[in-house]
Amino acid sequence: MPDIIQLLPENIANQIAAGEVIQRPASAVKELLENAVDAGATEIQLFVNDAGKALVQVIDNGKGMSETDARMCFERHATSKIKNIDDLFHIKTMGFRGEALASIAGVAQVEIKTKKAGEITGTCIEIENSIVQSQQPVATQEGTNISMKNLFFNVPARRNFLKSNSSELRHIIDEFIRVAMAFPEIFFSLSSNGQEVFHLEKGSLKQRIIQILGNNYNSKLVSVKEETDYMNIFGFAGKPETAKKTRGDQYFFVNNRFIKSPYLNHAVMNAFAEMIPKDSFPMYTLFIEIDPSRLDINVHPTKQEIKFEDEKIIYAFVQSAVKHALAQFSITPTLDFDLDPFIQNSEAVSQPLTDAKKESISGGNLYKTFTQKNQAHFIEKRSDLTHWESTPFVPEKKLSLSEKYSNREDTFTDIQKHPDNGRALTGSNIQFHQSFIICETATGFLAVHQQNAHERVLYERFLNALKGKPVVTQRSLFPLSFQLSAPDAVMLLELLPDLVQLGYQIEPFGNNSFVIQGSPADVADGNEKNILEKMLEQYKHFNTETHFSSREKLLRSLAWQQSIKAGTVLTQDEINRLLEDLFNCDISNVTPNGKPVFFEFKKEELNKMFGR
Ligand code: ADP
Ligand code: MG
Secondary structure, eight states, rough: OOOOOOOOOOHHHHHHHHHHOOHHHHHHHHHHHHHHTTTTSSSSEEEEEGGGGGGEEEESSOOOOHHHHHHHTTTTTTTTSSSSSSGGGGOOSSSOOSSSHHHHHHHSSSEEEOOOOOOOEEEEEEEEEEEEEEEEEEEEOSSEEEEEESTHHHHHHHHOOOOOOOHHHHHHHHHHHHHHHHTTEEEEEEEEEEETEEOOOOHHHHHHHHHOGGGGGGGGGGEEEEEEEEEEEEEEEEEEGBBBBBBOOOEETTEEEEOOOOOOOOOOOHTTTTTTTOOOOOOOEEEEOOOOOGOOTTTTTTOSSSSEHHHEEEEEHHHHHHHHHHHTTTSSSTTOOOOOOOHHHSSHHHSSOHHHHHHTTTOOOOHHHHHHHTTTTTOOOOOTTTTTOOOOOOOOOOOOOHHHHHHHOOSSSSSSSSSOOOEEEEEEEETTTTEEEEEEEEEEEEEEEEEHHHHHHHHHHHHHHHTOOOOEEEEEEEEEEEEHHHHHHHHHHHHHHHOOOTOOOOEESTEEEEEEEEEEEETTTHHHHHHHHHHHHHHHHHHTTTSOOOHHHHHHHHHHHHOTTOOOOOOOHHHHHHHHHHHHHHSOOOOOOOOSSEEEEEEEHHHTTOOO
């Protein structure tokens, strides 16, 4: 038998390896922006065409590369950022794995023009499918100008996996924001199909946050700042009144690297507890600075997850820093500084410090910080707290609607069973608790949830409008204008054509502002702006559920937004019309999001219950 193992050709190995680092245009955006930051650039421009599928280009004024380096940078594991394994624990740069450019060159057509300071000519290299096509001297400005064209041109299967342009652009904007937020001292711009979406002048962190998240945070930010030998934290949290119904404006950075951490998010949420409604989310942009040797950032190829040497300390620190900040700005004068049982029991606080430990927290005085009484958030063991039980941290589990409703036990109802459309609704229909409607049917009665019913009715009405018959628009007498944050403006731009069908005549007015020229006849005058803002919030919430098309998300958001809420008194006419509309729907028993609209109570079953 001949031997059968072969080494893969380099370009194929690169294509396979690229899968880890480059999943979509936004991954390339992240890597290229980070390279520009690592190169010490003070101005970084990003251009994308076709949501990055056709082009991702980054121009920086950083230190550039020599001819040899420009050639070398596309080799796998080629990096200027680490030399040996020890360096891995002292990383100050964003990159270090030397994989990004090799991966990008493996799955796209790349052109790089780069020149070091003081050189007369630069180098231009074209490379595709990991194969160098050309290399020549070029006249170019100092810094690096790199273009990635036609991502996955040579891996059609992966190209087919890319989502709609609006979805890919959203990912790009997310990555752009994550880098731009961390480096307010650098100028950043983002242009999409030739239109500038972001233009972020150099400035303070506060200015950067407002540039990105919108002016409405102006004077609504609380500064968070605590310093210890173990770690520092700084940044801003939104005042409680800015908390939103959807998660979104929440950013954690560790040594300037954006990270996803449900654990630390929980710490901030805890600090806000009691100050905001349970189902809302505060804005925050927080930076943790910590000795890199106390972290492992190498646990994930895109480095968005990291491991801390001692998570509990970080948790306690973050929570108390945010609490302290909120208290200092006397947002709630009666803030209770009783100890969080979690912190109290965290090993760092409750266990005596052994010598070995002292050694390990070399020089750290986190302990002192936590026991200094002059700090508002001091932590001290109190005898009356000793009975506190340890409450292990359990991340919130969000049930999907189907999970929520799958194991519901309904004694004598069956929501799967659909009463005949247009069934004879006999007798009168009665609203009760300003939330439900009871209606008598030939075989019993229905208990209808008025908001859920209306959501279903609106959803189908809007769906039909998109399919053909547009909703009638009423021209506004006094056209209203409004401004959005840049990412929201991009989102709304994408939705405008569908919104026209739904009765909203909205025109872009430049600089992320819009004018409402007309709205559906049944939307109360003056309420349009409110409706649109809430709709966008809801839309963003759906955005995380990527399996919906943007149109589906829009429909669901609008239906939810405009539905009559619990607590609204309905006239007899409105009740009757709602029921009529409901039973004219194609599906009337569940909302678009899967909540039941009504339960049916059968006469026989009622009789049985009463022993008849
Ligand atoms: P890493 O960033 O992990 O080192 P990359 O593949 O992203 O790996 O880049 C390889 C090397 O190319 C970098 O270490 C750096 O020396 C050089 N390089 C990449 N982009 C730039 C840039 N925009 N300006 C200057 N040098 C760059
Ligand atoms: Mg890199």
